[in-house]
Amino acid sequence: MGAPWLFGDPATLNERFASSSAYERAFEADGVTVYRVTGVPDRDRVEQERGLHALVYPEETDTEVVGANVLANPSFDDGTAGWWTPPNESGRTTTHVETADGGAVELRVDADTQPLPVAQAAATRDGYPYRVDADATGDGVATLYWYEGEKSPDSLVAREVVPSRGSRSR
Secondary structure: OOOOOOOOOHHHHHHHHHHOOOEEEEEEEOOEEEEEEOOOOOOOEEEEEEOOEEEEEEOOOOOOOOOOEOOOOOOOOOOOOOOEOOOOEOOEEEEEEEEOOEEEEEEEEOOOOOOOOOEOOOOOOOOOOOEOOOOOOOOOEEEEEEEOOOOOHHHEEEEEEEEOOOOOOO
């Protein structure tokens, strides 16, 4: 039904969901009570039944990401606080500059120098939508890495490159 099955005493589960501010009762049908995360808008859904099994899924397949940005200091108003920045070496500089819109980080890389990113890590769980917004202009990419457990080459699960003006959900 689009969510994991819960096993246990139905009265206890109903009591827990009903007393939680994180969940709200969506509907009740055929002796089954369905709860959803509070604040998630109700969408038109398709319901298919075969015997004892039922499948319910939304007609719209887009994911609306809600919640806080997982990046700290995404606008660089606090300089590079929360970000890893490469060392300033010959051909590569990272500086904090003030603009009419507030703080910014300026990256300059000579054509013959290997570019290094500014970076930040955030803990996530597979299968959940997250908002990752950083104020960026100019040509560039955001490279998203997913690791299983500790960050190491052996635990790299996926790597995706997204244009700095693009968006991606995983």
